[in-house]
Amino acid sequence: MRGRTALVIGLTVVIAVVIQTTLFGRLRVVTPDLVMLIGILLALTRVRTEAVLGVAFLSGLIMDLLGASLIGLRAVVYTTVAFIAIRTKERAELGRVTVALWAGLLTLLGVVLILLIGTLFGQAALLGEGAVSVMILVPLANVAVAALLAPTFVRLVDRDRTALRYP
């Protein structure tokens, strides 16, 4: 049970990292941040909060190591977003749309933090051009992905077919 949950989370993170750096690394318009979204959606599961934070940190660290930006930048941001997700998840669990909007808002916060901390550490140019469009497109894409996949993801991790079912 525990091993299976860890395996599911690990596989999901690896798949998200690979898709994020290949498919979504190539597209200019459709650009969700899947790895950040996993940290957010894990907050909705019954996984321990420390484990959620640890997964968010490690997945951010992997993204940092694969890119050329400062190591620890995304790790810190993803952990912060996951922490806020843990603290606010009760307000999101009202319906599929609410969950999606909540995930989008947290993504927006994450993108702003990446740009802010990145700029403080002199990484502004490395984070790509078009900060405004990134701040709009990435959260919007995450809203769409969360609306589609959040219930399935939570049910898969928790092995609970009734999770995130709304009347």
Added chain:
Amino acid sequence: MLTSKQSDRALPTFISLLVIGVLLMTFDVRLEGGGVVGVLRSGTQAIVSPMQRIAAFAVTPIANALDSLSNVASLREQNAALSAQLAESQASLVAVQDDLAKLDLLEQIYDLETDGAELGQTVANVIGSVDAALIIDKGIANGVLVGQPVIDTNGYVIGTVKSASSGSATVLPITASRDGLTVLVGSQTGTLVTRPFSSDLGLEMDLDVFDAREPVLAGDRVLTSAASTDYPAGLPVGEVIEDASPESTSLTTSVRPFVDPEALRFVVVLAWPPDPVSAATDDTIPETTDTTIAEDATTTTTTPEDDG
């Protein structure tokens, strides 16, 4: 252990992870990407790159199809612009061929010999990207090393190799680099620096010439300088897009790089600087050129003897 009721240890865990993250950032800044940080990057790339290759094989057609769909609206304009560019290029080609013929003649008259040393080139596929950095499918095993310059198939400067594992490497474009690039505009040497948060309408960089003697004009080509330690001299980087005159002894203007890194599918990694040991010990320059053709992944090795 992993799944249980929510504990109240979230805050201490969060603070601990934040501290670790900030420490990592500080180490990275202090080590400038080298040392342990470089090893960590290479190790992670070595683990993930095989999966990225497989994923890239599957997603490249999808990405290309979606890119094509998004570009359909501008195809007619692009076609007209490319036709005009082709006509100009053909005219330039004729002029260059004339110049080459004259050069050959002069070399024969004065009995000159060119050194014949050509840089080894490795053609690589772009299999993905993280932020502005590009991930390519060639690494140390293919002769790609950290710091080597990267150009596109037209010879325009893209950037340098930031990190490399055995089977993949990360390329940092000049438009995302924090370091300035020493360039030549006409007869003047300047520094090209990135412009953070530039608009999506076009990548632009700032050119600073601190010892300006004459104005620079829109359309002037910007080339890598011999003073640059990262690139061979004479590689085209971009063109000036605004006229600028010296104010006191300096001038600043905008430059549009020739390459948009996001649109790249293939890159060429140059084996530069050439190996000084082999160059010093053998005048015939028996340099091995490991060239890999991108699509069919066949590898050919050429030596000067093979070239005749």
